[in-house]
Amino acid sequence: MRGDLLTYKIHLGSGNILMSPNNQYLCIVPDRSSTTAATGAIYLPFEGDGMLSIVLSKALLLADDKNIKDPSIRAQIERS
Numbered sequence: 001m002r003g004d005l006l007t008y009k010i011h012l013g014s015g016n017i018l019m020s021p022n023n024q025y026l027c028i029v030p031d032r033s034s035t036t037a038a039t040g041a042i043y044l045p046f047e048g049d050g051m052l053s054i055v056l057s058k059a060l061l062l063a064d065d066k067n068i069k070d071p072s073i074r075a076q077i078e079r080s
Contacts, residue, residue, distance in 0.1 A: 003065030005077055010062075015054045017062070019080045026076050028061070030054055 001008050007020040017026040061068065068074055 001059055001062060003062045005065045006080060008062045008065075010055055010058055012055055013051070015051055015058065017058060019077070022080060024076075024080045026073070026080075028058055028073055030057070 001010065008026070009018045009020065009023075010016070011018075017028060018024065019026050065077060068077070
């Protein structure tokens with residue numbers, strides 16, 4: 001998938017991300033402290049599929065990569 005800064009490959013089975021052109025690994029760790037209560041009133045077709053949820057959230061984050069505020073993710077992207 002393409003962001004504004006780089007192109008990314010997200011492995012659908014593991015959720016691992018490689019940044020192009022050098023195939024460098026990008027480490028993004030899901031926030032396990034957030035609760036699912038916030039989406040309790042909304043039905044999600046992938047509810048219960050944890051890996052699909054992780055892949056989709058990473059894809060949405062990286063699609064708008066120029067606006068990522070997390071310093072550890074930002075540093076990895078800028079190094080590549």
